[in-house]
Amino acid sequence: MDTVLFVHAKGGPPLGYALSRVAARSAVHLLALSTLPSAVAASADRACASVTTADGPERGDLVSLIVTRAREVGADAVVTFSEYAVVAVAEASEKLGLPGAGSSCALARDKRLMRRVWSERGISQPRFRPVADEQDLRDAAAALRLPLLLKAAWSAGSTAHRIIRSADEVPAAWRRAREVMAESAVLGYAELHVADAGADFLVEEIVPGTAEGWFDQPGWGDYVSVEGVVADGVFHPVCLSGRMPTVEPFTERAGITPAALPADAQQRVVALAREAVDALGLENCGTHTEIKLGADGHMWVIETAARFGGAMTVPQIEEVFGLDLIGMLVDHLLGRPVTWPEEARTPEQARGAAGSFVVLAVDGAGDAWPDRRRWDFPAVRDAVPLSAGSRLSVVAENSLPDGTPVPEYDPAAGANTMAALCLLSADAPETVLHDFRTLVDALPRVLPRVETMEARS
Numbered sequence: 305m306d307t308v309l310f311v312h313a314k315g316g317p318p319l320g321y322a323l324s325r326v327a328a329r330s331a332v333h334l335l336a337l338s339t340l341p342s343a344v345a346a347s348a349d350r351a352c353a354s355v356t357t358a359d360g361p362e363r364g365d366l367v368s369l370i371v372t373r374a375r376e377v378g379a380d381a382v383v384t385f386s387e388y389a390v391v392a393v394a395e396a397s398e399k400l401g402l403p404g405a406g407s408s409c410a411l412a413r414d415k416r417l418m419r420r421v422w423s424e425r426g427i428s429q430p431r432f433r434p435v436a437d438e439q440d441l442r443d444a445a446a447a448l449r450l451p452l453l454l455k456a457a458w459s460a461g462s463t464a465h466r467i468i469r470s471a472d473e474v475p476a477a478w479r480r481a482r483e484v485m486a487e488s489a490v491l492g493y494a495e496l497h498v499a500d501a502g503a504d505f506l507v508e509e510i511v512p513g514t515a516e517g518w519f520d521q522p523g524w525g526d527y528v529s530v531e532g533v534v535a536d537g538v539f540h541p542v543c544l545s546g547r548m549p550t551v552e553p554f555t556e557r558a559g560i561t562p563a564a565l566p567a568d569a570q571q572r573v574v575a576l577a578r579e580a581v582d583a584l585g586l587e588n589c590g591t592h593t594e595i596k597l598g599a600d601g602h603m604w605v606i607e608t609a610a611r612f613g614g615a616m617t618v619p620q621i622e623e624v625f626g627l628d629l630i631g632m633l634v635d636h637l638l639g640r641p642v643t644w645p646e647e648a649r650t651p652e653q654a655r656g657a658a659g660s661f662v663v664l665a666v667d668g669a670g671d672a673w674p675d676r677r678r679w680d681f682p683a684v685r686d687a688v689p690l691s692a693g694s695r696l697s698v699v700a701e702n703s704l705p706d707g708t709p710v711p712e713y714d715p716a717a718g719a720n721t722m723a724a725l726c727l728l729s730a731d732a733p734e735t736v737l738h739d740f741r742t743l744v745d746a747l748p749r750v751l752p753r754v755e756t757m758e759a760r761s
Contacts, residue, residue, distance in 0.1 A: 306330040306638045307353075309379040311370060311393050313337040314492040315460055316385035316611065317618045317630070318701050320344040325630040326383065327351040330638065333377040335370065337389060338492045341701035353377070359492075366497045370396035381637035385618075385630070387413070387460040390589070390610050392497035403637050405534075405610045406587030412610035413495075415457045416506050418584065422605060425583045428576065429605045430596075432508035438478045444507045445471045453553065454478070456485050457504035458495040460614070462718035463488050465553040467510070481505065484716045491720065511604050513596045518569055521734050523741060525549045526598075527606065528563045530577035531613055531621060532591040533629065533644060535636055539581045539591070541574045541648035543625060545617060546733060548740055551670045555718040558740045559613070560659035561620035562651045564733040573603065574648050580605045590633060592617070616660035616699065616727050623729060624654040651733060659736040660699075661743060663724040665713045668744045672713060677751035679704050679723045687750040690739045691730060699725040709754045 308330045312319055319341060326332050336357045340348055348355055354377065358369060370392060374382050381402055384393040390405060391413050397404030411417050416434040423429070433444040435454070445452060445468060454477050456464040464484040466477040485502035488494050495501035513526030525547035532541045546563030550556055565573065577593040590612035596604040612618045612629055622628050627645075636642045651657075665673045681698040690696060703724035704710075710723040726743075730736045 306380045307378050308332050308634060308638070309335060309370070309374045309377055309382045311335045311337065311382060311384040311386075311389050312340070313384065313386035313389040313496055315387045316614050317616070318699055320347060320701060321619055322385050322630055323348060323351050325628055326634055329631055329634040330380070333373070333379070335373050337366075337496055343701040366392040367395045367399065371399050374400055381634065383634060383637065385590070385611055387609060387611060387614070388494060388496045391495075394589075394610070395497070403588045405589035406585065408585040409589070409610050411584045412586060412591075412608050413458065414504070415455065415607055416504065418607060419506065421583050422580060425579070427579050427583060427605055428603060430508040430511045432506050435505045435507050436503075438475060441474050441478050441505075441507060442471065445474055448507070449509050451510050452507050453510050454481055454505060454507045456481065456502065457506055458498065458501040459485065459488070461493065461720070462550075462553070462555040463493060463720060464716060465555070465718060466716060467553045468507070480716050487717070488720060493720065511596055512598055514599050515597060517599065517601075518597050519546075519564060520566075521564065521737065523548070523737050524564070527594055527596045528565065528573060529559070529613060530574055530593045530595065530648065531617060532577070532581065532593070533633060534581065534586040534589055534591055535642070535644055537587055539578050540644040540646070541577065542627065542629065542645050543621060543649040544570055544573060545613065545620070546737075548737065551664055551666050551713070551715075553715055555664065555715070556662060557664060557744070558659055558661045559615060559617055559620070560733050560736045560740075561617065561624055561657060562649065562654050562733055564651055567650060570648060570650065572601070576603050576605060580608050584608060586610055588637060590629060615662070615702070615725060616658070619727070620658040620660065623658045624656055625649045626655070656729060656731050657733040657736045658727065658729045659733075659740060661726045661728060661740050662719060662722045663710065663726065663747065664722055665710045667748065668741065673748040676712070676754035677710050677748060678754055679708050679710050680706050680751055681724065682706065683750050683752065684743070684747065688743055688746045690728070690742065691735050694728060694730040694735060694739050696726055696728050699727060710751065
């Protein structure tokens with residue numbers, strides 16, 4: 305039987321879901337670079353031939369650790385679905401002579417390198433500058449058009465994003481962004497292979513996005529993501545995911561599969577995503593490409609990752625299109641025949657729709673809730689009036705226990721301040737969007753209050 309070394313770290317699809325798909329294709333040995341979620345620890349022991357944890361100083365040289373463990377277990381492939389481990393796994397696979405994302409994987413991780421390649425190719429993107437210190441940021445603020453978005457070059461989940469509307473805001477933005485990257489590293493949301501990656505930043509112009517003219521229904525966000533796969537160097541688009549509007553600065557609140565775009569618009573979006581992915585020279589990996597939508601058909605590539613979309617993107621694709629992307633990629637890496645999509649699936653080909661919803665303590669306008677609330681999924685499930693036939697569930701391993709106070713939303717920390725992740729299944733993407741808007745409005749009413757003294761403490 306073929307053997308796979310699964311390198312787990314924070315982020316990516318839920319571990320329980322991903323692990324079950326890998327284990328269905330091969331014997332699997334788990335190398336955990338972060339503590340396993342309590343909700344899946346027991347099932348991991350049952351599903352895996354071995355579970356090895358290296359979440360502290362013993363991790364050392366990560367590439368060497370992965371190579372050594374892969375040789376010990378006789379791995380025929382090495383996989384990860386975490387943003388923070390993709391470069392290390394790609395380099396380890398190269399050393400082992402196994403298929404993987406390839407030597408250019410860092411181009412799909414370091415946003416500075418990514419943007420430089422796209423600039424050389426003339427691919428549409430926001431104007432940007434790398435920044436290494438506060439003076440670099442001051443110089444960029446003088447040279448680029450305000451407002452600007454400061455972001456960490458190796459971050460994910462909108463962590464350390466700061467909007468700069470005037471030059472006076474540069475010192476505070478620089479200080480807070482660096483603080484958040486340090487805080488994220490403590491939580492395990494940080495690059496695991498590149499030393500001092502938390503000090504690398506870039507700043508970009510905020511392009512004028514709009515969903516108007518792209519979607520027939522109001523309420524959609526002004527960007528989409530193209531989910532795909534690169535197999536033997538060839539990009540295969542799978543489908544498009546839509547969004548609700550982000551929470552300031554640009555924190556994602558919800559992803560919806562499929563995006564309800566007309567066919568001609570979807571084709572144009574996919575064509576731009578193909579340019580962006582092809583420019584990076586990836587070999588064998590999932591891809592997740594975010595594209596900003598503008599007026600009069602304008603588009604800008606925001607970023608690409610050499611891994612599948614996070615949260616519930618991959619489970620959503622399996623639910624609505626019947627494609628087990630993780631299982632298919634494992635089969636491909638093991639040399640088995642796989643029929644990849646030649647064109648992105650459309651809403652007309654979907655079996656209903658599904659969406660993932662991040663619980664943040666802000667209302668539909670992005671304003672903080674008037675008082676503190678406790679996360680309580682049964683209260684949400686029983687009290688929020690969803691559409692007929694819609695089904696809401698909670699992703700336990702990505703959610704706080706019921707009764708836990710919902711964290712106050714911190715714009716700089718982004719998704720680090722989420723309370724829970726929910727999955728909703730419905731008959732159409734428009735229904736998912738409607739139900740998510742209902743959920744946003746209902747949460748600060750139906751969740752139980754945190755007592756005043758507790759809130760103060």
